[in-house]
Amino acid sequence: MTLRAALLETESARRVTAALANATLTWGAYSINGVLDRDYADRLGLVTRETRFTALASALPAIAQGASVTVGATAYTVRNVEPDNTGLVALVLEAA
């Protein structure tokens, strides 16, 4: 039963990512489709953006803080890796 739930979760994450993907992230030999969000953010009274890339965790094995990636033509540094335990991982990105 637990195994079946896990499979459903993985399949659900795969389909959601495939349906909502709006960008491709490149990291070394990996090229992964996912969801890029660049939300407005007010930090310390200064206007900035919070950039996150969400993709299947299985597509980004061993990615870690400090990794250099590109999304489209923009280079970023991965500042945090946030797995959600449902098969997705969100990368918190900082413009390089």
Place this chain on the structure above:
Amino acid sequence: MADHLHKQIRAALVTKLTGLATSGARVYANRLYPLDSANLPGLRLYADSEEAEVLTVHGPAIHKRTLAVAVEACALAASGLDDTLDLMSKEVETALAGGITVSARTLTPTYTGMSYQDEAADKPVGVKRMTFTLEFEAAANAPDTLI
């Protein structure tokens, strides 16, 4: 009637701090609205609080006022953020050490300390908040005039 001394002091601070090497004309007497990237690196300044002491027995009372003001160096940078903030604060402290001119008089801000805040974002942002006090005297019925 002239503006309240608080307003005159804020205006004098803006005048004194406008044109510094790093922040240039980006000096804002504002604590309400967020600064956009076009306003950075910049300085945000405002009056924080004031303490007053009555110096006279008879009215109208003469107050010795100690006004606390904050000057915030604000920057956004992918690298060297704290270095930029330190450079900005050096420029601010140096400029204010010469005093500000209010109603043709020189008031000298006294540096009382600072605090850092940095936050991660698409480009990291940082604020170095410097605090100063200014002492002056004014009559209770004339808060727009220095004594």
